[in-house]
Amino acid sequence: MRKFLPLIAALPLLSGGCIAKTAWDVATLPVKAGSQVVDWSTTSQEEADRNYGKKMREKEAREGKERRKHEKECRKHPESCGDYDGYRASDPN
Secondary structure: OOOOHHHHHHHHHHHOOHHHHHHHHHHHHHHHHHHHHHHHHOOOHHHHHHHHHHHHHHHHHHHHHHHHHHHHHHHHOHHHOOOOOOOOOOOOO
């Protein structure tokens, strides 16, 4: 038993504060978890801007595709061709 006494005495020094850090992590875990839930449930302005940009690019791609289709039909049947009245990306719909 006396052989192990110096080792037992040096154990707190060897652990390097791991016990204190673990206790701190356990104590702050509910706060961190609550913060993460709030972060997941809300949308940041950056994320909202990114989503809006993506939505507008998709709308513009759709409008471009429909305009090309309209122009192709106009080349095939110029007598029945009028102004483009199809989908517009700037419409709020």
